[in-house]
Amino acid sequence: MFDLISQYEPILVYDYGNARKLCELTAAKQNDYAMMDSLRHLKDEDVLVLLNDLLEQYGYDFTDYSFASVKRRLQRVYSAGRFPSFAEFRYRVKSDPDYLIYLMEQITVNVTEMFRDPHFFELLRKQVLPVLATYPLIRIWHAGCSTGEEVYSMAILLNELNLLHKSVIYATDINESVLEKARKGIFPLQHMQQYSQNYMASGGQQEFSGYYAANYEYAKFSERLREKIIFAAHNLVTDHSFNEFQLIICRNVLIYFNKDLQDKVLHLFSDSLEQLGFLALGAKETLRFTTVAPLFKPFANREKIWRKIST
Amino acid sequence: MTSLPKLLVIGGSAGSLNVLLQLLPTLDPRWPLAMIIVLHRKNDNDALLAELLSAKTLLPVKDAEEKDVLAPGSIYIAPSDYHLLIEPDGSLTLDASEKVHYSRPSIDVTFMSAAEVFTNRLYCILLSGANVDGAEGLQTVRELGGFTAVQDPTEAEVSFMPKYALNTVGVDKVLGIREMIAFVQSLR
Numbered sequence: 001m002f003d004l005i006s007q008y009e010p011i012l013v014y015d016y017g018n019a020r021k022l023c024e025l026t027a028a029k030q031n032d033y034a035m036m037d038s039l040r041h042l043k044d045e046d047v048l049v050l051l052n053d054l055l056e057q058y059g060y061d062f063t064d065y066s067f068a069s070v071k072r073r074l075q076r077v078y079s080a081g082r083f084p085s086f087a088e089f090r091y092r093v094k095s096d097p098d099y100l101i102y103l104m105e106q107i108t109v110n111v112t113e114m115f116r117d118p119h120f121f122e123l124l125r126k127q128v129l130p131v132l133a134t135y136p137l138i139r140i141w142h143a144g145c146s147t148g149e150e151v152y153s154m155a156i157l158l159n160e161l162n163l164l165h166k167s168v169i170y171a172t173d174i175n176e177s178v179l180e181k182a183r184k185g186i187f188p189l190q191h192m193q194q195y196s197q198n199y200m201a202s203g204g205q206q207e208f209s210g211y212y213a214a215n216y217e218y219a220k221f222s223e224r225l226r227e228k229i230i231f232a233a234h235n236l237v238t239d240h241s242f243n244e245f246q247l248i249i250c251r252n253v254l255i256y257f258n259k260d261l262q263d264k265v266l267h268l269f270s271d272s273l274e275q276l277g278f279l280a281l282g283a284k285e286t287l288r289f290t291t292v293a294p295l296f297k298p299f300a301n302r303e304k305i306w307r308k309i310s311t
Numbered sequence: 312m313t314s315l316p317k318l319l320v321i322g323g324s325a326g327s328l329n330v331l332l333q334l335l336p337t338l339d340p341r342w343p344l345a346m347i348i349v350l351h352r353k354n355d356n357d358a359l360l361a362e363l364l365s366a367k368t369l370l371p372v373k374d375a376e377e378k379d380v381l382a383p384g385s386i387y388i389a390p391s392d393y394h395l396l397i398e399p400d401g402s403l404t405l406d407a408s409e410k411v412h413y414s415r416p417s418i419d420v421t422f423m424s425a426a427e428v429f430t431n432r433l434y435c436i437l438l439s440g441a442n443v444d445g446a447e448g449l450q451t452v453r454e455l456g457g458f459t460a461v462q463d464p465t466e467a468e469v470s471f472m473p474k475y476a477l478n479t480v481g482v483d484k485v486l487g488i489r490e491m492i493a494f495v496q497s498l499r
Contacts, residue, residue, distance in 0.1 A: 068396035
């Protein structure tokens with residue numbers, strides 16, 4: 001042991017000194033850039049101004065979103081656009097409708113995958129959907145469906161359980177451009193290996209590649225899967241309940257909302273669920289400490305599924 | 312804002328767990344800062360990690376949950392598969408957006424977010440790893456007045472990550488493990 005240390009000691013000392021020197025050098029360089037760098041940073045006030053513009057001019061209300069998350073995403077767009085100043089960024093947002101669409105797509109998080117969290121889908125397959133199978137018509141709402149990967153996953157489950165023909169899936173998002181992608185059911189081929197693994201891990205036993213046609217770098221999912229899906233724009237912040245469902249799935253959406261907005265949206269879900277309907281949230285979301293908690297009972301703690309027990 | 316404790320954020324990747332296992336047992340139960348640990352790792356073993364670290368310290372360790380408010384003397388672990396951000400009021404936000412440097416949680420994301428809120432009441436240390444994550448974040452921390460350090464690359468199990476940060480953005484201090492322990496213990 002001692003031998004080892006003494007053997008390495010000279011290198012340690014040498015590199016250590018070198019590291020210190022590097023440290024000082026870059027510190028000096030740093031100051032030169034500090035001025036330039038400070039221009040790149042959006043200030044909290046800038047973010048508030050922009051959010052106010054989006055609300056007043058376009059009716060998109062992000063004021064009850066997590067500030068840290070929205071600011072980070074606006075910062076990314078601002079940096080990528082290489083605007084000389086915030087004023088020019090703001091002007092672009094206010095005056096260019098195409099840029100607004102792009103901005104909306106960038107502010108809202110649209111990261112999703114098929115059969116994400118396979119445990120969750122396994123539970124749907126084995127415990128939730130068999131309960132819904134007893135209904136003459138199954139109504140499901142995917143709120144915040146983004147580009148639709150989870151919606152198609154659900155359609156695959158329903159198809160394999162022979163329930164798709166008597167199901168209707170409402171898939172909604174605030175963002176029209178991601179819905180357009182979702183409607184097409186075309187996803188990058190490079191993700192299929194991962195999705196196929198997820199599918200199998202969730203208890204799928206068919207050939208996953210049977211659900212899509214591969215074409216160059218894209219996979220187009222079977223038309224039959226989307227026959228029972230209705231894609232529509234719906235804003236959880238401002239829009240109301242539009243139907244009654246037996247299952248509402250809203251995963252990794254509430255984490256971006258502040259407490260008040262979370263409560264408001266959870267009441268919207270509660271109002272849109274039938275008695276004993278299921279509510280499924282994301283892995284890090286919970287009904288604990290919310291005002292709807294007494295209206296629900298836990299169904300699967302780990303997979304974050306609850307059932308509505310009172311109105 | 313002044314009611315919030317000061318904050319230490321430690322970011323690590325491959326080879327950093329050992330450093331934490333040496334550091335955490337040395338902290339006094341009255342250690343007054345809040346600590347966030349952002350570790351790159353495979354998904355799904357969150358409970359195990361919290362348990363492991365918890366067994367090594369007298370300070371309370373928990374998986375960070377959204378809306379948790381940073382409390383003095385508490386250690387928060389960024390959950391796997393989410394970025395961890397900090398709100399202006401010191402509460403935590405989880406974020407499932409794109410990976411950064413192939414990582415979620417990303418160290419950059421938490422460093423930057425912490426810098427915006429805690430400015431000069433923030434200390435960030437980047438540990439061993441084979442990733443470029445953390446460097447850009449340290450730069451923001453410095454710009455906004457926070458303290459930055461990397462683990463001495465010659466001591467790190469995997470030197471790439473601290474070395475990369477050192478070479479590209481520079482830091483206030485290069486800390487060997489013994490110095491790091493003394494430094495963290497001394498924070499008030």
